[in-house]
Amino acid sequence: MPPERASVPIYRRLAGMTPQMVLVPTILASVIYVVLFSLWTIWISLSQSTLLPDMTYSGFDAYFTLWQSKRWTVAFTNLFVFGTLYVLGALAMGTLLAILIDQRVRFEAFWRTIFLYPLAVSFIVTGTVWRWIFHPQTGVELALKDLGWIGAKFDWISDRDMALYVVVFTAIWHASGFAMALILAGLRSVDSDLIKAAQIDGASMPRIYRRVVLPTIWPIFVAVAVVLLQFAIKTYDLVVALTQGGPGVATTVPAIVVYDLMFQRGQIAEGAAAAVMILLGLVCVLIPYGLWSSWRQRKEGGKHG
Amino acid sequence: MADMTQRTEFDPLATGGKGRQRRARLTVYGLLGLFAAIYLMPAVIIFLNTLRPLEEIVRQGFISWPGSMSLHHWSEAWSSFCIGGTCEGVSRYFTNSLLMAVPATALSTALGLVNGYVLSKWRFRGDAWVFGVITLGVFLPAQMTLLPWAFVLGKLGLSNTISGLVLVHTVQGVSFTTLFCRNYFLNVPDDLIKAARIDGAGFWRIFRRIILPLSPPILIVTVIWQFTGIWNEFLFGTVFTSGANQPITSAIVAFSGSGTGERHYNVEAASVIMAALPPLFIYLVGGKYFVRGLTQGAVK
Amino acid sequence: MSTLEINDLRKSFGAVEVLKNINLSARSGEFVALVGPSGCGKSTLLSMIAGLESVSSGEIRIDGHLVNDEAPKDRDIAMVFQSYALYPTMSVRQNMTFGMECRGIAKSEQEREIQRVATMLQITPLLDRKPGQLSGGQRQRVAMGRALVRDPKMFLFDEPLSNLDAKLRIEMRSEIKKLHQNVGKTTIYVTHDQIEAMTLATRIAVMNKGVLQQYDTPDEIYRRPANMFVAGFMGSPTMNFLNATVVQGRMLRLEGAEGVLLPLPENAEVADGRSVVLGVRPEHFSPLVARRSVRKGLKSVPIRAFIEMLEPTGAETILMGRVAGQQVVLTCEPDEAPTENVEAEFEIDMDRVCLFDPDTQVRL
Numbered sequence: 001m002p003p004e005r006a007s008v009p010i011y012r013r014l015a016g017m018t019p020q021m022v023l024v025p026t027i028l029a030s031v032i033y034v035v036l037f038s039l040w041t042i043w044i045s046l047s048q049s050t051l052l053p054d055m056t057y058s059g060f061d062a063y064f065t066l067w068q069s070k071r072w073t074v075a076f077t078n079l080f081v082f083g084t085l086y087v088l089g090a091l092a093m094g095t096l097l098a099i100l101i102d103q104r105v106r107f108e109a110f111w112r113t114i115f116l117y118p119l120a121v122s123f124i125v126t127g128t129v130w131r132w133i134f135h136p137q138t139g140v141e142l143a144l145k146d147l148g149w150i151g152a153k154f155d156w157i158s159d160r161d162m163a164l165y166v167v168v169f170t171a172i173w174h175a176s177g178f179a180m181a182l183i184l185a186g187l188r189s190v191d192s193d194l195i196k197a198a199q200i201d202g203a204s205m206p207r208i209y210r211r212v213v214l215p216t217i218w219p220i221f222v223a224v225a226v227v228l229l230q231f232a233i234k235t236y237d238l239v240v241a242l243t244q245g246g247p248g249v250a251t252t253v254p255a256i257v258v259y260d261l262m263f264q265r266g267q268i269a270e271g272a273a274a275a276v277m278i279l280l281g282l283v284c285v286l287i288p289y290g291l292w293s294s295w296r297q298r299k300e301g302g303k304h305g
Numbered sequence: 306m307a308d309m310t311q312r313t314e315f316d317p318l319a320t321g322g323k324g325r326q327r328r329a330r331l332t333v334y335g336l337l338g339l340f341a342a343i344y345l346m347p348a349v350i351i352f353l354n355t356l357r358p359l360e361e362i363v364r365q366g367f368i369s370w371p372g373s374m375s376l377h378h379w380s381e382a383w384s385s386f387c388i389g390g391t392c393e394g395v396s397r398y399f400t401n402s403l404l405m406a407v408p409a410t411a412l413s414t415a416l417g418l419v420n421g422y423v424l425s426k427w428r429f430r431g432d433a434w435v436f437g438v439i440t441l442g443v444f445l446p447a448q449m450t451l452l453p454w455a456f457v458l459g460k461l462g463l464s465n466t467i468s469g470l471v472l473v474h475t476v477q478g479v480s481f482t483t484l485f486c487r488n489y490f491l492n493v494p495d496d497l498i499k500a501a502r503i504d505g506a507g508f509w510r511i512f513r514r515i516i517l518p519l520s521p522p523i524l525i526v527t528v529i530w531q532f533t534g535i536w537n538e539f540l541f542g543t544v545f546t547s548g549a550n551q552p553i554t555s556a557i558v559a560f561s562g563s564g565t566g567e568r569h570y571n572v573e574a575a576s577v578i579m580a581a582l583p584p585l586f587i588y589l590v591g592g593k594y595f596v597r598g599l600t601q602g603a604v605k
Numbered sequence: 606m607s608t609l610e611i612n613d614l615r616k617s618f619g620a621v622e623v624l625k626n627i628n629l630s631a632r633s634g635e636f637v638a639l640v641g642p643s644g645c646g647k648s649t650l651l652s653m654i655a656g657l658e659s660v661s662s663g664e665i666r667i668d669g670h671l672v673n674d675e676a677p678k679d680r681d682i683a684m685v686f687q688s689y690a691l692y693p694t695m696s697v698r699q700n701m702t703f704g705m706e707c708r709g710i711a712k713s714e715q716e717r718e719i720q721r722v723a724t725m726l727q728i729t730p731l732l733d734r735k736p737g738q739l740s741g742g743q744r745q746r747v748a749m750g751r752a753l754v755r756d757p758k759m760f761l762f763d764e765p766l767s768n769l770d771a772k773l774r775i776e777m778r779s780e781i782k783k784l785h786q787n788v789g790k791t792t793i794y795v796t797h798d799q800i801e802a803m804t805l806a807t808r809i810a811v812m813n814k815g816v817l818q819q820y821d822t823p824d825e826i827y828r829r830p831a832n833m834f835v836a837g838f839m840g841s842p843t844m845n846f847l848n849a850t851v852v853q854g855r856m857l858r859l860e861g862a863e864g865v866l867l868p869l870p871e872n873a874e875v876a877d878g879r880s881v882v883l884g885v886r887p888e889h890f891s892p893l894v895a896r897r898s899v900r901k902g903l904k905s906v907p908i909r910a911f912i913e914m915l916e917p918t919g920a921e922t923i924l925m926g927r928v929a930g931q932q933v934v935l936t937c938e939p940d941e942a943p944t945e946n947v948e949a950e951f952e953i954d955m956d957r958v959c960l961f962d963p964d965t966q967v968r969l
Binding site: 018019020022023025026027029030031033034035036037038040041044053096097100101103105109111112113114115116117118119120121122123124125126128129130131132133137138139140141142143146173177181185205230233234236237240241255258259262263268271272274275276278279282286 | 362479588
Binding site for chain 2: 652676677682688689690693694707751
């Protein structure tokens with residue numbers, strides 16, 4: 001540091017700090033929220049807490065109890081089935097809708113608005129409405145009977161083996177517009193010369209999409225899949241409104257277990273352990289994705305530079 | 306990512322022979338129409354059931370054309386329907402949700418704008434770390450924060466208050482808004498800031514005169530995104546408030562979740578639509594920005 | 606009117622030193638061009654003068670007053686950016702008054718200044734438009750107008766013409782020159798275009814890799830470049846560098862198969878047997894048939910060059926060929942040009958050549 005630096009008046013140095021000062025509240029809040037709260041929950045998960053916090057260290061007891069409980073293992077399995085079907089279903093549906101809309105259809109905004117509106121509706125409303133439709137006493141089954149088909153039976157929502165697929169269907173209804181919007185934006189970003197070239201090569205439209213267009217936008221599919229996986233892992237409201245995790249534990253997911261353990265059964269430590277497991281699940285999805293996308297960016301940057 | 310602009314040079318449906326064209330067009334519009342019907346069906350069903358008398362719903366179920374219609378159930382849902390022991394209709398919970406979502410949206414957006422401005426235009430040592438910690442908040446699952454929040458809200462005397470929910474949503478929302486705004490402001494040329502500094506403008510004047518006038522696009526995206534997200538949120542509302550202080554999402558679960566007692570499907574349907582209306586209205590008015598927020602939020 | 610002094614200025618970003626020990630001074634009213642290839646540090650130097658970058662060590666003085674730690678607004682300078690940096694949401698008028706507004710200058714005074722500058726730059730009809738509605742040339746004018754209204758001590762230009770097309774660039778170049786002659790403010794002008802530097806500046810600072818190579822008048826820089834970098838950077842086509850050895854006391858032998866002998870320039874003091882680099886500008890070759898040296902009474906020597914390729918540009922023809930096996934580029938008038946793949950005779954104007962040390966690259 002040269003000597004003239006020291007002579008800068010204090011008020012001017014403070015004025016120079018304005019940008020950092022402005023950030024202080026947010027930094028404080030974020031550090032408390034992100035770092036402190038996470039550590040706090042992790043700590044609870046390692047303690048003996050039950051109904052009330054008891055910060056005596058008890059190692060990984062809560063985790064053992066959690067993994068031994070049937071409820072949790074079912075929830076965990078459900079999440080796998082639900083997550084896989086939901087992500088694949090929403091991607092497939094989104095791709096189909098995006099391709100249909102990409103055919104330069106008239107009133108494009110109208111179609112887009114219809115397919116995307118479920119995303120603006122809360123999971124609670126979505127779940128409530130579809131429960132009425134799926135419920136045998138109010139929905140499809142009753143309507144079929146009313147039409148004269150007395151033996152009609154459609155009770156997936158109260159069937160232990162089928163209820164989870166009702167959740168999957170509803171979740172796809174809610175999210176496929178989201179996938180459509182992103183994939184459509186991707187389709188529109190494909191260089192139209194590429195498609196012209198493929199047409200001159202004699203490829204049919206389905207083949208152009210399968211071989212030329214979709215492969216060039218595959219990173220978008222990865223991005224959408226990651227976002228959807230995140231939704232899936234955090235899924236809570238939809239199941240609460242649709243099936244409340246039932247019948248029995250047929251549609252229970254980890255987030256529901258967390259809520260029950262923490263606020264219904266007074267097993268705070270075990271609930272915290274379940275929350276930590278959800279965090280770990282997210283980490284398993286997001287960290288590889290983050291590494292992958294920054295690796296890809298570096299590679300692309302290297303190509304251009 | 307670019308907006309969904311129409312590709313003008315290329316029209317796949319206009320290629321090939323006349324017959325093939327007609328068949329392709331029929332398939333495309335046929336499929337679009339079918340899917341549109343599936344997507345719209347729940348909304349139509351629920352709306353029609355707000356107009357039907359209760360005994361008709363109980364007898365025929367939801368999926369049936371109304372025999373007689375009345376708007377009466379809407380006013381009942383709004384002002385006199387009994388939820389959780391209080392018979393004030395959903396108006397009370399609707400107001401709660403407004404009192405929660407509006408301030409939380411305004412606060413988190415305002416903070417996000419300033420944070421984004423600092424993090425994109427006033428770089429300092431360690432700014433990447435600060436940005437990193439703030440954006441981690443976007444991914445942190447709510448379950449990890451439930452117990453600490455419950456404790457903090459208790460200590461602050463904000464348990465079971467709307468203000469408590471405003472605080473929770475503001476802190477959580479700042480992560481989103483900062484991320485959105487910073488990424489948007491990165492596209493504002495640095496030369497503008499330099500020119501303004503040479504012109505003699507300081508930190509706040511540059512914000513007010515240069516950055517804010519350039520902000521409406523991101524401002525609309527952020528406000529739509531925050532408001533929709535906060536209005537539709539359920540977990541925090543249900544954990545940190547109860548009874549008459551709950552937001553509308555929790556109230557809906559409260560009346561429709563419990564399978565006991567006599568059901569008032571028509572009134573419930575009207576309440577459900579009321580709970581869905583504000584975000585839907587915003588979506589219909591600002592659809593373009595809604596999609597833009599989506600693409601930004603997802604891909605960044 | 607004001608002066609600029611830069612003493613022992615250094616700038617480093619982390620471990621990378623981007624400016625090394627710069628010393629530069631501009632007299633009041635001078636037009637200084639900072640020129641060099643991209644990454645040479647010229648824009649960083651300008652930003653430091655403006656106060657947009659901090660000083661690592663050394664001092665910057667405006668009118669003798671140390672400004673190292675002064676904010677840009679306190680330095681009373683104006684700057685024109687390469688991107689123009691017009692505020693997109695403000696009208697042209699607001700763009701121009703923003704600086705005065707920040708300084709709390711009265712509205713009536715602002716209006717008077719606007720009228721004065723708008724008339725001078727002929728942008729009065731544009732005052733109520735937004736920058737988005739202007740053409741490139743008009744934006745350029747508005748950017749200059751914004752710099753002119755405040756009547757600052759000093760103008761800073763950061764490659765202001767590089768976003769314009771070729772024709773407009775030449776027009777604006779002469780306008781900037783006219784403007785400087787009228788206003789007479791001290792001006793620092795960054796460019797990578799040596800022609801801009803030559804035509805505009807009263808003095809040119811040539812920079813490379815963070816080091817100031819030479820600071821002198823355009824004529825001196827062109828005639829007596831300090832080193833091979835300056836010699837090569839200024840002038841187009843670039844100067845020819847030929848390897849040679851001093852022999853027989855007063856002669857130069859060009860290296861290569863034929864071993865051509867040339868007389869040393871008169872004032873050159875070099876020892877016998879030493880290797881040197883002979884620098885000859887393309888226009889200092891002339892075809893023997895043109896008899897330019899006879900007409901102009903220059904001292905020249907004839908050599909033979911094998912011409913491999915012609916590039917006619919209209920006004921002059923560029924010849925690429927070999928002298929004593931070494932690659933050379935020469936220019937001549939189109940009607941004097943020989944044909945391709947012939948050996949032609951040329952004269953070298955020996956009063957204008959430069960000799961460089963092949964190791965240090967400094968001019969001898």
